[in-house]
Amino acid sequence: MSHTDPMSLPAPDPADPAALDDLLSDEEREVRAAVRAMLDARVEPHIAEWFEAGGIPDIRGLTRELGALGVLGMHLDGYGCAGMTATQYGLACLELEATDSGLRSLVSVQGSLAMFAIWLWGSEQQKQEWLARMAAGEVIGCFGLTEPDAGSDPASMTTRARRDGGDWVIDGRKMWISNAPYADIAIVWAGTDDGIRGFIVPADSPGFSAPEIRHKLSLRASATGELVLDGVRVPASAMLPEARGMKGPLSCLNEARYGIVWGALGAARSSLEAARRYARERVQFGRPIGAFQLTQQKLADMSLEYIKGYLLAVHLGRRKDAGLLRPEQVSIGKLNNVREALEICRTARTILGANGISLEYPVIRHAANLESVLTYEGTVEMHTLVLGQLLTGEQAFR
Incomplete structure (x- = not known):
């Protein structure tokens, strides 16, 4: 050798x-x-x-x-x-x-x-x-699962679909739906006499509306809305035939969570790089602040957490490509990478000082956005309990 x-x-x-x-x-x-x-x-x-x-x-x-x-x-x-x-x-x-x-x-x-x-x-x-x-981006979709009173427990949804001749009639409300205000179709999950089923609902259906949720201080570049379904009638062909029960929506959420495992690292990388550049350029006490030990410790810790999160994302990506990725492993990635990415953004903000709260730099924007990413597609608490159940064999959700 x-x-x-x-x-x-x-x-x-x-x-x-x-x-x-x-x-x-x-x-x-x-x-x-x-x-x-x-x-x-x-x-x-x-x-x-x-x-x-x-x-x-x-x-x-x-x-x-x-x-x-x-x-x-x-x-x-x-x-x-x-x-x-x-x-x-x-x-x-x-x-x-x-x-x-x-x-x-x-x-x-x-x-x-x-x-x-x-x-x-x-x-x-x-x-x-x-x-x-x-x-092709010609049709925009949204995904209607979360309700005002059914977030982490989507099985308790109150939206209902009932048969009426050859059609389905859907009544209910969905909340915090990304893309909703400009979506052309919505995938709506509703309870039926045959369990929870999914439906493709065109946005121009009578009785359907998607008012935008205003006054957000996070994900401001993303349109978020409600879905209001008042007697929305769709044909039988609008139902997703192969989805029955919570397996349908949960499989989709697992797919989206995988993207978040990687995505959160992007916000972290952007903030880390902004802080690293700033530490080299900002001079205090006659030296760049990157020359001081406490700043170097922050940068080193941020870099380590990013490296570990990236290694985890690549590992999960390789497992997914091999057909071996379990939902519990996606929870590990979502829990760790979003939590550590948010901490990286917060620490980067301290390096930038007052400039860290300015939109002239990306850091406060990423930090504000990640406050939402921390919660959606499963909160910290829910992913913690998924991992806890895996480790102990005991289910602690209820």
Whole structure:
């Protein structure tokens, strides 16, 4: 075995001190670079303004651009979808959230919730009717599961669907639904005499409305709304035939949570890099603040947590690509990576001082967004109990 003097090797990149890039294939780097290039050109110059204004002005145009890039439902096969690997999808989520969590939410809800529900549980006719147009960004979807009084316990939903001749009639309310205000279709989950079933509900259906939820201080670049269903009538062909019970919506949530495992790292990376650059440029007491031990400790701790989260994401991505990823393992990734990403953003804010609360820098925006990411797709408490049940064999949810 040959021996190489470690000191003769090139110095590590300060932006990638553990050389995590070596874990990726050329194809994975190419996907990442393509997403990054589009975001840098189209979104980065405007995202702080959109966040402050509380929305993306030309959301349909941007969605079509994301469709042309191939990221909508990119990990699904057929029907106009790109058919890329779970790891490639994860890298795209990381880059999207490095720009803004709201943008990653748009892509995640479209591909991992609405499209995935049709792709996995829909009829061939439903797949042919919707998936290619959704992959192109021509049709925007949302996912109606959460209710005002049914969040972490979705099985207690009160939305109901009843048969009326050859149709279904749906009544109920859904809350905190990303994409809802501008969605063309909603995947609505409702209780029936045959258990919980899913329905594809066009937004122009009589009795359907999606009022926007205002006054948010997080995910401001993402439109969030209610779904109001007052006697909404849909044909029998609107029901997802293969989904019965909570397995249907939970399988979709697990898919979306996987994207969050990667996405949260994007917000962390953006904040870490902003803090590292700032520490090199900001001078106090005659020296860059990066020359002081306490600042270096913060940067070192932030970098370590990012490295560990990235290693976990790659590992889960490889398992998913091999067909070996369990929902409990997705919970481990979501619990750890969002929690540590939020701490990285908060610590980065302290390095930037007062500048850390300005939208001139991305840090406070990422921190505010991650407060929502920490809660949606399963709270810290719920994912903690999933892991706790795995470790002990005891279910502690009730």
